Amino acid sequence: MAKEIATTPYTDQRPGTSGLRKKVPVFQQRHYVENFVQSIFDCLEDYQGQTLVVGGDGRYYNREAIQTILKIAAANGFGRAVVGRGGILSTPAVSALIRSIKAFGGIVLSASHNPGGPDGDFGIKYNVANGGPAPEKVTDAIYARTREIASFKIEEAPDVDIDALGAAQIGAMRVEIVDSVENYAALMQTLFDFDRIRDAFRAGFTIKFDAMSAVTGPYASAILEGMLGAAPGSVMHGEPLPDFGGHHPDPNLVHAAHLYDLAMSAKAPDLCAASDGDGDRNLIIGRNRFVTPSDSLAILAANAHLAPGYKNGVAGIARSMPTSAAADRVAEKLGIGIYETPTGWKFFGNLLDAGLVTICGEESAGTGSNHVREKDGLWAVLLWLDVLAARKQSVDAIVREHWATYGRNYYSRHDYEEVEADGANALIKTLRDGLPSLKGKTFGALEVRDADDFAYHDPVDGSDSRNQGVRVMFADGSRIVYRLSGTGTAGATLRVYIERYEADPARQFVETQAALADLVALSREIAGIERFTKRNAPSVIT
Structure with missing residues (x-):
């Protein structure tokens, strides 16, 4: 009643x-x-x-x-x-x-x-x-x-x-x-060549997938071990637990450091991967090669046609504004559209429904396609497996070849977690107020070409979204982006994104933080991060 x-x-x-x-x-x-x-x-x-x-x-x-x-x-x-x-x-x-x-x-x-x-x-x-x-x-x-x-x-x-x-x-x-699991697994079978991936496992391909005691465990166990024949034990922490076993279920290099260490060791499998609490994020690390989420998006878009579900190619690519421009270079070479949206998967929905894009991604380890209207961690792992099985190359070889073809976008995100909300809001307000005076300024060898607060006009429904992140863009193509995250539950999280493009293959193998060192220092100076947040270093660097 x-x-x-x-x-x-x-x-x-x-x-x-x-x-x-x-x-x-x-x-x-x-x-x-x-x-x-x-x-x-x-x-x-x-x-x-x-x-x-x-x-x-x-x-x-x-x-x-x-x-x-x-x-x-x-x-x-x-x-x-x-x-x-x-x-x-x-x-x-x-x-x-x-x-x-x-x-x-x-x-x-x-x-x-x-x-x-x-x-x-x-x-x-x-x-x-x-x-x-x-x-x-x-x-x-x-x-x-x-x-x-x-x-x-x-x-x-x-x-x-x-x-x-x-x-x-x-x-x-x-x-x-x-x-x-049943409905989802059936959908995956329509997208990927399960026989080809199964043959790769039979031939000795190895994987370690960490479900982080979260929701993806039953899906990964059923598909990777059950349907594709990965060795028993390939899925780690496969039982969903109410407290995620005490883990922080975020598949980044801090909370999944053990996977990174494994991938860089002499006992490394061919692929290490992970997903997060609700199964929409992913981590991809090959033997001796971590793949940034931004690079993963670009590489998957460039190779999606190898999977049966995408054999007719990619209609377009969408990325969130803070995500690196690596995917833009793929779209340009393929002659397809590239769309830059605010952070939040909901902004991709109209583009997907209108058929303007096929693959979408965010720098926060979220990648997906038009098969659903959410990012999808296990889908990304399966597409990597299909690409690896089709190309018969290692993750490292595919990444190196991609950089040689498209150039490398050095990219890093520095998170200042659970800072005082008042200080974080004051930092962003001060940045916004100072935007008009930033353009044309020089900081050493870096000249500010433009600075704005990103706004998005949806090409499908005509809606507008403003104040989506402060961008400082330099004449050499480098940029720094500042935004407050909407996914935390305590205080505020300031995210700072730093990016530099390198076309010269001889300069594409510098350690990321070293390649970005001057921009990292400048990101703290321009925003007065220590003054506003009372932090002299980020909580997490990815």
């Missing part, structure tokens, strides 16, 4: 670039989840009788939130809910499932690469019918609704057994518990 329960608004439920993210105890507040979920449904139209997909990355509070969401969905008139067994669905798997069963939308429970556990992070994100994150006009409406909500509807019903495949009922809504 459905009830309407009075509630009072919370003032802190503004969705960020990837939904609403807070610490678990915040979500555990009375009616906090109910308010936000009801606000989502209040901003939707014509969903009565429709299908809603629900799933998450298995982090702490995932199961409790799913039960609440199902009961609210039933009370609000959804006719069917499809849930991954155990509440497990990776973010790309949610997108794939929405698209394949033509669901009205989906709710993803995840805080992506952020830590889990009782004192860790949690998140709720709404995805629309194309499988992608809700656009800003929808998230803005949801936030506005959260500030005025007075009641929510909820079905009084027992919890559903989400560990048993099959169907149940909540009020008039049918609840279907489905295999978390």
